[in-house]
Amino acid sequence: MKTTAVVALDQGSSSSRALAFDARGRVLARAQRPVRTRYPSPGRVEHDALDLARTLEGALDAVLDKLPRGVPVVAGLSSQRSTLVVWDSDSGAPLAAVPSWQDSRAAKWLAPLAGDRDLQAKVHAKTGLYLNPYYSAPKLRVLLEEVPAVRRAADAGTLRAGPVSTWLAWRLSGGKVFKADPTTAQRMLLWDMRTGTWDEDLLALFEVPRACLPELAATAAPWFEFERRGRRVSLCAVVGDQQAAARGQGACEAGQAVLNYGTGAFFLLNTGRTPGHVPGLLASAAWETPTGGPRWFLEGTVHAAGTSLEWLKNNLGVLADPKEADAACRRAKAPLLALPAIGGLGAPHWDYKTPAVFWGLNAKTTKDDLVRGVVEGLASLLADGI
Secondary structure, eight states: OOOOEEEEEEEOSSEEEEEEEOTTSOEEEEEEEEOOOEEEETTEEEEOHHHHHHHHHHHHHHHHHHSOTTOOEEEEEEEOSSOEEEEETTTOOBOSOEEOTTOOTTHHHHHHHHTOHHHHHHHHHHHSSOSSTTSHHHHHHHHHHHOHHHHHHHHHTOEEEEEHHHHHHHHHTTTOOOEEOHHHHGGGTOEETTTTEEOHHHHHHHTOOGGGSOEEOOSEEEEEEEEETTEEEEEEEEEEHHHHHHHHTTOOSTTOEEEEESSSEEEEEEEETSOOOOTTSEEEEEEEETTTEEEEEEEEEESOSHHHHHHHHHTSOOOSOGGGHHHHHHHOOSOOEEEOOTTOBOTTTOBSSOOOEEEOOOTTOOHHHHHHHHHHHHHHHHHHHO
């Protein structure tokens, strides 16, 4: 009997990837496609919805083409979580550029709400999150105001809004499946963690029509089957990227914790069946099964880890390649302090006003010293969350 191929699909901020394994965990095929990110103005970080979909689909096609014929294929999908996609259900066309999870365009609109401590406490109790522009509802509220096509679709009842994984699943299913799992639905800032449903009060707060939001589904369950490259593929799990990474690193039981480094950096502590509540940290859905109910992570986030190294490379010219950061740190001689607040400060501060800062520059400061300052600054920000 031919072994089943398990395909892991991952759509991230910098690339889309597909990786196929056999039953013993041996890699059968892999493919990766770069993703473009635009920075049209300060505070705005955007992707193209079709680019996200086509790069993921291209990576999947490349992997399927490398597998032996007749091998059964099952797949799981992970994606960036707080990035928002809006599209028209009739045409299937995106209605706006995709605000990245790093995008803070809603900061000004959200500021009066975020400053209300009582409201913050109520929102955190419901969602496990905080009122800040990092999440999708504020971005959707701004898109409804700023983009006429989004408003028209909402009025016509054809607006669809959801996490990246929802958009990808909708495309792969030929427009038949419009769902989100708890790990990505939560990042909409409209999901009540206590009931597992979209919350009417939050919908009213952000003036978001319920009809535009996806159906809620378990993380690990049969989602749908689809035809691709002459093969039948069963999608059996959809999950946020950090939760997927934490599971992959073994944080499967209460008390186990991981640190994930990528575009951002994330600390996740498994708290089992009970959400953890620590001021400034997030009570994040970890996964949910149809019979086992939800599991939870206590989470701390740093918005710009890999992004800070890219910033040193592209904006300051002090790194030829982010992979050289370790060697630069070893060469550094004159310590300085850096606050790498690119895109704002995440947990536990949630501060989008404080800028990036270097302190202690002098005539002897070198490029290597700047790199080490940023790397140590990132470590300090993570320590705040831990």
